[in-house]
Amino acid sequence: NLQESESENKLDGETASDSESKSEFGGSAPVPTSDDTPEVLNRALSNLSSRWKNWWVRGILTLAMITFFFIIIYLGPMVLMTIVMCVQIKCFHEIITIGYNVYHSYDLPWFRTLSWYFLLCVNYFFYGETVTDYFFTLVQREEPLRILSKYHRFISFALYLTGFCMFVLSLVKKHYRLQFYMFGWTHVTLLIVVTQSHLIIHNLFEGMIWFIVPISCVICNDIMAYMFGFFFGRTPLIKLSPKKTWEGFIGGFFATVLFGLLLSYVMSGYRCFTCPVEFNNDTNSFTVDCEPSELFQLQEYNIPLVLQSVVGWKTVRMYPFQIHSIALSTFASLIGPFGGFFASGFKRAFKIKDFANTIPGHGGIMDRFDCQYLMATFVNVYIASFIRGPNPSKLIQQFLTLRPDQQLHIFNTLKAHLADKGLLAGLEDA
Amino acid sequence: QEVYLEERLGELDLRSDSDVPYVPPPTDSTPEILKRALSGLSARWKNWWIRGILTLAMISGFFLIIYLGSFMLMLLVLSIQVKCYHEIITIGYRVYHSYDLPWFRSLSWYFLLCVNYFFYGETVADYFATFVQRREQLQFLIRYHRFISFALYLIGFCMFVLSLVKKHYRLQFYMFAWTHVTLLITVTQSHLVIQNLFEGMIWFLVPISSVICNDITAYIFGFFFGRTPLIKLSPKKTWEGFIGGFFSTVVFGFIFSYFLAQHQYFVCPEEYNSETNRFVTECEPSELFQMKKYSLPPLLQAVLGWEAVNMYPFQMHSIALSTFASLIGPFGGFFASGFKRAFKIKDFADTIPGHGGIMDRFDCQYLMATFVHVYITSFIRGPNPSKLLKQLLVLQPEQQLNVYRTLKSHLLEKGILRPSLRG
Numbered sequence: 001n002l003q004e005s006e007s008e009n010k011l012d013g014e015t016a017s018d019s020e021s022k023s024e025f026g027g028s029a030p031v032p033t034s035d036d037t038p039e040v041l042n043r044a045l046s047n048l049s050s051r052w053k054n055w056w057v058r059g060i061l062t063l064a065m066i067t068f069f070f071i072i073i074y075l076g077p078m079v080l081m082t083i084v085m086c087v088q089i090k091c092f093h094e095i096i097t098i099g100y101n102v103y104h105s106y107d108l109p110w111f112r113t114l115s116w117y118f119l120l121c122v123n124y125f126f127y128g129e130t131v132t133d134y135f136f137t138l139v140q141r142e143e144p145l146r147i148l149s150k151y152h153r154f155i156s157f158a159l160y161l162t163g164f165c166m167f168v169l170s171l172v173k174k175h176y177r178l179q180f181y182m183f184g185w186t187h188v189t190l191l192i193v194v195t196q197s198h199l200i201i202h203n204l205f206e207g208m209i210w211f212i213v214p215i216s217c218v219i220c221n222d223i224m225a226y227m228f229g230f231f232f233g234r235t236p237l238i239k240l241s242p243k244k245t246w247e248g249f250i251g252g253f254f255a256t257v258l259f260g261l262l263l264s265y266v267m268s269g270y271r272c273f274t275c276p277v278e279f280n281n282d283t284n285s286f287t288v289d290c291e292p293s294e295l296f297q298l299q300e301y302n303i304p305l306v307l308q309s310v311v312g313w314k315t316v317r318m319y320p321f322q323i324h325s326i327a328l329s330t331f332a333s334l335i336g337p338f339g340g341f342f343a344s345g346f347k348r349a350f351k352i353k354d355f356a357n358t359i360p361g362h363g364g365i366m367d368r369f370d371c372q373y374l375m376a377t378f379v380n381v382y383i384a385s386f387i388r389g390p391n392p393s394k395l396i397q398q399f400l401t402l403r404p405d406q407q408l409h410i411f412n413t414l415k416a417h418l419a420d421k422g423l424l425a426g427l428e429d430a
Numbered sequence: 431q432e433v434y435l436e437e438r439l440g441e442l443d444l445r446s447d448s449d450v451p452y453v454p455p456p457t458d459s460t461p462e463i464l465k466r467a468l469s470g471l472s473a474r475w476k477n478w479w480i481r482g483i484l485t486l487a488m489i490s491g492f493f494l495i496i497y498l499g500s501f502m503l504m505l506l507v508l509s510i511q512v513k514c515y516h517e518i519i520t521i522g523y524r525v526y527h528s529y530d531l532p533w534f535r536s537l538s539w540y541f542l543l544c545v546n547y548f549f550y551g552e553t554v555a556d557y558f559a560t561f562v563q564r565r566e567q568l569q570f571l572i573r574y575h576r577f578i579s580f581a582l583y584l585i586g587f588c589m590f591v592l593s594l595v596k597k598h599y600r601l602q603f604y605m606f607a608w609t610h611v612t613l614l615i616t617v618t619q620s621h622l623v624i625q626n627l628f629e630g631m632i633w634f635l636v637p638i639s640s641v642i643c644n645d646i647t648a649y650i651f652g653f654f655f656g657r658t659p660l661i662k663l664s665p666k667k668t669w670e671g672f673i674g675g676f677f678s679t680v681v682f683g684f685i686f687s688y689f690l691a692q693h694q695y696f697v698c699p700e701e702y703n704s705e706t707n708r709f710v711t712e713c714e715p716s717e718l719f720q721m722k723k724y725s726l727p728p729l730l731q732a733v734l735g736w737e738a739v740n741m742y743p744f745q746m747h748s749i750a751l752s753t754f755a756s757l758i759g760p761f762g763g764f765f766a767s768g769f770k771r772a773f774k775i776k777d778f779a780d781t782i783p784g785h786g787g788i789m790d791r792f793d794c795q796y797l798m799a800t801f802v803h804v805y806i807t808s809f810i811r812g813p814n815p816s817k818l819l820k821q822l823l824v825l826q827p828e829q830q831l832n833v834y835r836t837l838k839s840h841l842l843e844k845g846i847l848r849p850s851l852r853g
Contacts, residue, residue, distance in 0.1 A: 154808040157800065161758060164797075168764045171663060176772035187614065188607045240594055335584060341591045349599035374587075377580065385577040395821055396836055404846045405714075410819050411837050411847065418834060423827055 065368075066219075073212065077277045077286050080211070081201055085123075088197035091369065092119055092189055094356045099185040102350050103178055110170045111179070115186045117163050122190050125156035126198040134205060135279050196373060199380040206383055208288070209273040213264055213325055214379045217332035218371045220259045225252030225337075240341045240348075253333035260329035261322050268296045268319040295321045295387070324387070331378050336371045343370035488791075500631060500700045500711070504624055508546075511620035514792065515542055515612055517779045522608040525773050526601055533593045534602070538609050540586050545613050548579035549621040553628075619796060622803040629806055631711075632696040636687055636748055637802045640755035641794050643682045648675030648760075663764045663771070676756040683752035684745055691719045691742040718744045718810070747810070754801050759794045766793035 072079050096115050132149045148155065171179055204211040229248025237244040267273045275290040298317045308314060347353070399407060418424045495502050519538050552575065571578065594602055627634040652671025660667040690696045698713040725738045770776070822833060841847035 151808050153804050157804045161797065164765075165758070165761050168663070168761050168768065169661075171764075171768045173662070176768055180769060180772045184607060184611045187611055191610065191614070238592075239596070240591070335588070338588050338591050341594075342587075345591065345594045345599055346603060349603045374584065381576050381580045385574050395818060395825075396833060399818060399837060404844070407837075407841060408846055410822070411834075411841060413819055414822055414830065414834055414837070417823060418830060421827065423831060 073208065077204060077208065077288070080204060080208075084197050084200055084204075087369070088123075088193055089119070091193045095189045095193070096186065098350060098352060098355065099182060099189075101352075103181055108175060108179060108182060110166065111182050114163060114167055114170070115182075117166075118160070118186055118190060119194070121156065121159045121163060122194045124159065125152075126194060128152045128156065130198070130201060130205075134277075192373065196376045199376045203376065203379050203383065205277045206387075207274050207276050209264070209267050209321070210379060210383065212267065212273065213260060214328050214332065214375050215372065216263055217256050217260050217325075217329045218336050218375050221252045221256040221329075221333045221336060222371060224255035224259075225249060225333075228252055228255070238341060240344050244337070249333075249337070253330070256333045257326055257329040260325040260332075264322045264325040265319065268321050274321075295319065295324070324382075327382065328379065332371075332375055335378070336375055339373040339375075340371045342373070496631070496635070500627060503627055503631070503634065507620050507623050507627070510792065511546075511616050512542070514616045518612045518616070519609065521773060521775060521778065522605060522612075524775075526604060531598060531601060531605060533589065534605050537586060537590055537593070538605075540589075541583075541609055541613060542617070544579065544582045544586055545617045547582065548575075549617060551575045551579065553621070553624060615796065619799045622799045626799065626802050626806065628699055629810075630697050630699050632687070632690045632744070633802060633806065635690060635696065636683060637751050637755065637798050638795065639686060640679050640683045640748075640752045641759050641798055644675045644679040644752075644756045644759060645794060647678040647682075648672060648756075651675055651678070661764060664767050667760070672756075672760070676753070679756045680749055680752040683748040683755075687745045687748040688742065691744050718742065718747070747805075750805065751802065755794075755798055758801070759798055762796040762798075763794045765796070 072083050128149065129152065132152060167179075167183060200211065203214070225244070225248040227248075228251030229243070229245045232247040232251065233245035235246040236242060237246050237249055271290065271292065272288045274292050274296040275288045277286055277288055278290075279286060296319055298319060300315050301318055302315050303311065303313060343355075347355070399410065415424070495506050551572070590602075590606060623634065626637070648667070648671040650671075651674030652666070652668045655670040655674065656668035658669040659665060660669050660672055694713065694715065695711055697715050697719045698711045700711050701713075719742055721740050722743060723738050724741055726734065726736060731737060766778075770778070822830065825833065838847065842849060
């Protein structure tokens with residue numbers, strides 16, 4: 001997305017012809033973006049021309065964000081979870097504010113309160129489910145938590161219903177349409193923002209590597225595609241984003257796959273990244289310690305004959321996870337950009353340059369995260385389909401809550417299945 | 431002309447409701463037969479008769495489908511869902527004059543297909559686990575179901591991005607959002623209705639009948655006793671109708687559950703019997719559907735003169751369901767009324783003569799299906815055994831053995847499993 005803001009500047013002619021921008025906003029200018037650059041930077045760079053100044057500001061902020069990323073990784077899962085939560089709230093706020101600006105609906109009765117209320121409800125629902133799953137023993141111990149978790153769905157639904165009824169009661173005669181628009185806008189935003197952040201947290205709990213590698217691949221693809229486009233770019237990729245080129249796209253793809261392989265190799269060696277985050281009941285804290293699964297144990301792979309002649313080795317020692325990282329990087333390079341195109345189209349549709357002006361030189365938080373949209377869902381679906389099976393201890397817990405006749409039925413079916421496979425042969429009946 | 435489209439759209443957003451042009455009503459599709467038969471009566475009575483006849487027709491159709499069984503009911507729910515979706519999307523097209531947007535009609539139907547595939551795949555895998563075990567091709571589809579559904583959705587998403595055309599961005603995004611919100615409302619609700627159906631037909635019949643009963647009795651009470659208006663959105667609704675409807679619906683639900691709870695056909699979950707290769711609704715009725723003696727609180731004892739009463743526990747639950755149908759269900763109706771006023775339409779469509787579209791009939795049912803589902807998962811049933819079984823069979827062999835040993839020792843401890851003889 002480094003290219004986006006630049007391209008918007010150059011294409012003023014094109015966007016203006018889309019339709020008279022004045023009529024879109026009833027005469028007022030589009031969302032004003034004040035200059036947020038800190039004074040310090042302004043003074044330090046006052047000598048350079050405005051174009052170079054822009055570059056420097058972006059560069060410095062990029063480094064600042066990457067450093068920040070490393071710091072919070074170091075601080076651990078709990079901090080990461082909090083950061084994801086804050087990013088989610090800020091993204092929600094940015095998109096809702098755009099809605100208000102588009103519809104001039106800032107003064108709709110109750111609507112600001114209702115949007116935040118719905119955000120709270122949906123978050124309560126999702127985080128409640130996560131907490132129940134991962135902190136099972138802690139929850140069972142504390143009586144109030146146990147009741148909250150047993151009737152969790154009912155409570156969440158009741159809370160949502162309250163919001164729904166409040167919305168219906170708040171419908172005011174001359175503003176029906178606006179109110180329904182904002183209702184729809186809020187729900188679509190919740191669908192995008194909250195579900196994605198929730199899936200990111202799920203991935204995080206599988207192991208920090210499942211959080212870091214996908215996000216880094218998307219960032220890497222962004223940067224690499226820009227660089228390849230800058231040096232070799234010639235053929236335009238898509239009309240939506242005129243600055244993107246096929247050379248950048250393909251170069252970025254190969255660079256990201258390579259980067260993913262290397263990053264996974266480095267990270268797979270450390271337990272703190274590969275082990276699932278677990279809550280230790282005795283110490284009441286998070287621990288990231290375990291016996292690394294097969295994915296993270298070096299294995300010997302035979303190189304196909306084609307590559308053997310090229311590389312000169314017969315076999316190579318790799319982590320199985322690195323093979324998965326190829327899938328993740330491929331998705332980040334090929335499909336991830338569609339998230340970026342979607343956001344570009346959205347900005348053009350609503351005639352905004354950036355989602356907000358939170359990060360100087362880069363725009364809002366959403367501008368940074370638009371390519372990440374689909375990545376989190378993909379990683380989650382990938383893990384659920386190809387990596388982990390169901391959790392045996394969780395299954396046993398569910399089993400114990402069934403009725404005796406159901407338990408017997410399941411037991412007998414399992415027994416028949418195991419006998420079929422010949423696994424019961426050596427077992428002695430207790 | 432394209433420039434005017436965007437400009438008009440922008441103005442459309444900002445004008446207050448009164449300036450928005452009235453969307454032309456759909457054509458009158460009353461069948462010719464009815465028209466001729468009723469040509470003698472005045473317009474008002476004619477309308478009443480049409481509504482009455484169609485009401486009876488719908489109720490009879492309902493009974494017929496119930497008789498035909500769960501599978502037909504499932505198909506019915508699916509068709510209603512598709513029709514509701516079509517109605518709402520068509521309204522979107524009319525409001526935005528976007529009928530000619532490139533690809534959009536295909537994309538909407540494609541997304542409907544994807545989301546349905548996802549939900550029905552999950553349902554089928556859960557409830558027909560034994561049916562599915564046998565067939566190899568289905569096994570593959572189920573194991574990677576989420577991945578396949580996600581890939582299908584992604585294709586639709588990428589097609590949408592590629593279809594963005596320069597002068598129509600805003601329209602296309604509006605229709606994209608409209609499609610997704612509609613999917614959220616119609617497909618999730620219909621899916622939950624089917625899940626309730628699989629718990630036992632009674633969980634499908636009692637809620638729907640309670641909502642219909644509340645509709646009718648609130649109208650009747652309002653007609654005879656109505657005085658104080660209830661809410662500005664629907665000026666014809668009154669407090670007398672609301673309260674009268676509430677009490678009648680609770681009584682109706684109570685009595686109706688009493689009759690349904692006696693028959694296995696309604697009470698048992700439908701299951702697939704591997705030996706006979708059929709779907710059967712036979713089982714040992716759960717505790718909910720076995721008569722119990724309840725002692726009446728002293729207050730009611732004095733009034734009624736009985737000391738105890740024989741009831742099904744399910745009837746207590748039916749009170750909760752009826753209460754929800756009467757108190758919160760109408761909010762779904764108000765929501766739909768507000769929606770129709772916002773977009774200046776009289777009815778969602780004209781599918782049913784005298785009643786409007788399918789959505790007009792089902793607007794109060796929106797929240798009911800979700801409520802029943804949440805109610806069942808919170809208060810009635812525990813986890814689903816066949817889903818558990820499916821997950822067990824997917825584990826690694828060593829994990830399966832471990833689980834097997836744990837379960838065995840647990841069952842022996844509780845005396846559910848008797849120690850077998852060697853040999």
